[in-house]
Amino acid sequence: MNPVTTIAHALIALGSVVIGLFGAIGRLARFALTVLTRLVRPPYYPAQLAEQMLVIGYFSLPVVGLTALFTGSALAQQIYIGGSRFNASSTVPAVTVIGIVRELGPVLGGLMVAGRVASAMAAEIGTMRVTEQIDALTTLRTDPFRYLIGPRVVAAVLVMPVLVLASNALGVMGGWLLATQRLNFNSAAYLNTTAQYLKWDDVASSMVKAAVFGFFIALMGCYHGYHSSGGAAGVGRATTNAVVSAFILILLSNLIITVIVFGS
Amino acid sequence: MSADITLAGVRKQFGRKVVLDGVDLTVAAGESMVIIGGSGTGKSVMIKCILGLIRPDAGSIRVDGVETVGLRGKALAAHQSRFGMLFQGGALFDSLPVWRNIAFALAGNAASRRAAAIDNLARVGLGADVADLRPSELSGGMQKRVALARAIAARPEILFFDEPTTGLDPIMADVINDLIRTLVTDLKITALTITHDMASARKIADRVAMLYQGRIVWHGPRGDLDTSGNAFVDQFVHGRADGPIKMPVRTL
Numbered sequence: 092m093n094p095v096t097t098i099a100h101a102l103i104a105l106g107s108v109v110i111g112l113f114g115a116i117g118r119l120a121r122f123a124l125t126v127l128t129r130l131v132r133p134p135y136y137p138a139q140l141a142e143q144m145l146v147i148g149y150f151s152l153p154v155v156g157l158t159a160l161f162t163g164s165a166l167a168q169q170i171y172i173g174g175s176r177f178n179a180s181s182t183v184p185a186v187t188v189i190g191i192v193r194e195l196g197p198v199l200g201g202l203m204v205a206g207r208v209a210s211a212m213a214a215e216i217g218t219m220r221v222t223e224q225i226d227a228l229t230t231l232r233t234d235p236f237r238y239l240i241g242p243r244v245v246a247a248v249l250v251m252p253v254l255v256l257a258s259n260a261l262g263v264m265g266g267w268l269l270a271t272q273r274l275n276f277n278s279a280a281y282l283n284t285t286a287q288y289l290k291w292d293d294v295a296s297s298m299v300k301a302a303v304f305g306f307f308i309a310l311m312g313c314y315h316g317y318h319s320s321g322g323a324a325g326v327g328r329a330t331t332n333a334v335v336s337a338f339i340l341i342l343l344s345n346l347i348i349t350v351i352v353f354g355s
Numbered sequence: 356m357s358a359d360i361t362l363a364g365v366r367k368q369f370g371r372k373v374v375l376d377g378v379d380l381t382v383a384a385g386e387s388m389v390i391i392g393g394s395g396t397g398k399s400v401m402i403k404c405i406l407g408l409i410r411p412d413a414g415s416i417r418v419d420g421v422e423t424v425g426l427r428g429k430a431l432a433a434h435q436s437r438f439g440m441l442f443q444g445g446a447l448f449d450s451l452p453v454w455r456n457i458a459f460a461l462a463g464n465a466a467s468r469r470a471a472a473i474d475n476l477a478r479v480g481l482g483a484d485v486a487d488l489r490p491s492e493l494s495g496g497m498q499k500r501v502a503l504a505r506a507i508a509a510r511p512e513i514l515f516f517d518e519p520t521t522g523l524d525p526i527m528a529d530v531i532n533d534l535i536r537t538l539v540t541d542l543k544i545t546a547l548t549i550t551h552d553m554a555s556a557r558k559i560a561d562r563v564a565m566l567y568q569g570r571i572v573w574h575g576p577r578g579d580l581d582t583s584g585n586a587f588v589d590q591f592v593h594g595r596a597d598g599p600i601k602m603p604v605r606t607l
């Protein structure tokens with residue numbers, strides 16, 4: 092093939108990808124804007140909000156808590172082993188609390204909730220879409236954005252900081268348990284050092300991250316569910332896309348917040 | 356109270372596929388119009404355009420003389436509040452019991468809404484004993500009846516029926532047809548039904564129109580169905596493979 096033609100084809104393919112990417116970002120931004128603008132105007136659905144807070148928050152607590160507990164323990168063990176190489180094994184409580192509260196608590200909590208909640212939202216709303224239940228809502232004088240999507244987004248933003256707070260506490264507890272039971276740390280000294288190194292800024296950044304992750308988790312679940320089509324296969328695709336995109340947005344936004352808050 | 360509907364030159368395409376290619380149709384107030392046509396001819400898209408769920412690419416849709424294409428926000432919500440719709444699969448909300456499905460759009464406290472739901476259940480021949488069941492606990496015919504009760508609960512001016520007898524046995528289909536005819540007459544509602552079930556069309560319709568390749572190719576009174584002189588209608592009514600309507604069937 093003519094080299095000029097090959098380059099032209101490559102540029103066309105690249106252009107299609109770029110246009111597709113910007114198109115997807117634009118559609119998602121418009122969806123998010125619609126959600127936010129509808130949220131501020133009545134009618135409100137407090138019963139839906141309460142139900143979603145229960146589903147997202149309370150029912151996610153076991154999986155988020157166990158993840159934090161195990162990760163905190165493993166982290167303490169690794170820091171102990173690594174620190175022993177240069178006589179710094181006493182840094183276990185300080186590094187564990189900073190690692191858990193700043194990064195692992197919110198990120199692992201966010202990923203676990205995304206796996207559980209974004210998929211469920213996409214599947215539920217996607218099924219409602221393909222069985223015309225969303226159209227039925229509209230014909231019954233009910234705005235799907237206010238009734239279905241708004242309560243899910245608000246609930247996720249509100250409960251994620253609480254979940255992450257619990258996740259942080261359990262993560263630190265996991266480290267403390269391992270350190271005192273296996274590594275012969277003194278319990279009071281461990282907790283004292285932990286409290287000494289835990290700063291308010293760390294907790295605040297953790298809460299901000301959690302709220303942002305909650306927003307992205309619900310947004311991705313609702314967006315992909317709302318736009319699903321093509322029956323059961325379409326709902327399956329929506330579920331997968333919701334989880335993958337929520338994971339990516341959580342990790343990307345975590346990086347951005349970390350750089351902004353701790354970069355300087 | 357009922358309302359008239361007028362469609363003029365309504366066009367809609369998805370990608371390269373032209374679904375509606377200039378639909379012209381008038382439904383008089385209080386009339387029961389049935390649109391017949393094969394699968395994929397654009398029947399569902401047409402009623403979704405009238406409802407404002409899909410925006411047509413061109414053309415005019417007037418309800419009581421008021422243009423509805425391009426309505427947004429509160430005006431669109433007010434337009435949609437005039438309609439009730441029976442969806443093909445019922446579209447009942449799985450998470451809610453039957454009475455909450457029926458009373459979904461009704462105002463008032465829980466007791467009054469529940470009473471209204473039970474009244475509407477009675478209208479479609481169901482007892483109060485099903486009020487607390489979930490849609491998944493009902494048979495297909497009962498789900499259709501509950502969906503019908505939900506569609507009429509807010510006393511709409513216009514009712515749409517999307518394939519009301521699909522998936523039902525012939526006897527239950529006849530029960531649903533009778534119910535639709537009775538409700539349309541009693542409540543003095545303008546009704547638009549889309550179906551490819553000719554028994555249903557003959558029972559429900561005052562007038563019939565046939566949609567083919569995105570256009571209305573014939574319309575007339577129900578009594579003229581068998582003597583329409585239209586080759587498309589003749590082939591469809593008699594269910595013949597031979598005729599001007601070609602099915603895209605690939606041979607092995």
